Amino acid sequence: MKKLLVRAPMNDESLERLHSLFTEVVYMPWTDTGERFYEKEMIACLLAERPDALITELDVINETVLKGYSALKFIGDCRASPENIDVKVCEKYKIPVLCTPARNANAVAEMWVSTLIAYERNLVDSVNWTKEKQWKPGTTPYHLWMGNEIYKSKIGFVGFGAVARNIAKLLQGFNVEISFYDPFVTDSSEYKKVGLEELFSTSDYISIHLPVTDTTKMMIDRELLSLIKKDSLLINSSRSAVVDNEALYDLVASGTIRGAILDVLDSEPPLESDSKVADIPNILLTPHIYGASHQVVDHHSEIITQRIIDYLNEQAAVAGDRL
Template identity: 25%
Template sequence: MRKIAFFDTKPYDKEWFDTFIMNYDFEIKYFENKLNEDTVALAKGCEGIVAFVNDNLNEQVIKQLDDLGISIIAMRCAGYNNIDFKAAFNKIHVVRVPAYSPYAIAEHAMALLLTLNRKTHKAYNRTRDFNFSLSGLTGFDLHGKTIGVVGTGKIGQVFIDICKGFGMKVVAYDPYPISNVDFEYVGFEQLCQVADIISLHCPLTEQTHHLLKKETFDQMKDGVVIINTSRGALIESESLLEALKSHKVGAAGLDVYEEESELFFEDFSNVIIQDDVLARLVSLPNVVVTSHQAFLTQEALKHIAETTLNNLKAYFEGEPLPNEICYQCKKLNGCKKNHTERCF
């Protein structure tokens, strides 16, 4: 039975992985610790690891994993910007869960938009104190508004369908547009200029890092609403805060934050947060921050567990790895092997 080290374990992780583990020849060692230079030694005696989006898989961690005989990293998420692929290439294979539930992410993005617009978070707190005043709760019709969707992969497409159901006009930007669509592609600058609402559904790359910054906020309509359920570093946080303070941005719904790795998924309710930007964002009445929970549905958790275990099974049984990602895969032209065989 092969031993697998499972890092950054949450109760819902263990529940769903334990549901399916009896169908596989694995023994999982669960650790609540995030994976980093100080905790990597916990994987001693294991043949593979399961990691998450806020684990630190830098060059030093990769080297230590290699020294421990770890040959497979199974990410239980779609994102992989926390991995040093140059260090891993030709040493450790990396697999991921490319799409666990596009509906979960897209629906959460719309939930953030609806909450901000109709101010249900404020109304909820008021009525619990028997304050039934409607003052300050005015929203706007989504019908007829222009929404700019950045990224038209599976999640972006589902979100577009939801927006069209509300009668919104959709404009989209993607450096790799898909054909035969019922919405309009525009340049990124034009999207910023015409959109009443902008929702991010793209991966974090060198090209998209700080995609929204002071210069891009300056191009937007006054009072634009920003939604981000993708990766925190797509937005330069200090610039967003300044845009909110100046009313350039009318509201922001954030399920991710660029400095979230030491905060999100944990309880800091009795701690003074040292991140002044996040503390200010959370305090603003026109900002809703959720702790990277957009993926958190029963369907998504089930798919994450099954796909992760199947990825590990395929690796140890010498099968092709359709969900592998490597140094070459990160290049714009993609991996030449197209996942019909292993990346190395």
């Protein structure tokens, strides 16, 4: 193939490898041009550059785009799942879509552990208390901000893919008991596989790691949430749509559940009706940043480049050649 258009940020090493595979590589990542391209901008970009292949991360690729430009031989998407791309339409046009699964698994895992510790050790409130000059003679911060250790706790994962497994590895030094629910994971020799009801009713920390599908939408409903122990926490760093959040907010606000740590909301950025969750004292809310590390660019650069090499090798093998 002659020309590759790169619309995702990539590291120099991977760009160099891609230059060896294509006659021309045009590097114009969204981080330079400013946010994603929607239909009109994407079609204009493709018609101007006329690439044989595309690497993207945020740009919208749907039928309108592919009708406007139909010469792509494949699309590389620097995301764990191609939420910005209509995969069914790509299949219709016979355009393979290559993704980068687990590109931010380590970033999410590190953030998961750090926010849980921050929550349990009252980090945010104690820092704000100190900055607000509340540490005065007669105060006893050692007792005022005394928190909980996660040592020897029971942690249950709903969904046990790359992110959950990375978290489990990081937790090995905390001597925790790990269980998981995942009908697609059969190898449970290292960790305990349990049913959903058992996981929700016995875990000290319940962590959600589910994609949004017809099966998983609102899967974590009020009935399941009501099984959570009063002193337990729910952590959701995957997708908001898999949880009945109205039920979760009610249960936390009423004290039925001790609290929650959330990196996702039903609307992002939140609508005024959604922002009430930020006012619930026992919910730690972050703005969907668990996977946001500078190193993720290195991870997805390496993964997508290798996937492209493998794909081109497969095509070359069919033609009786090899890269």
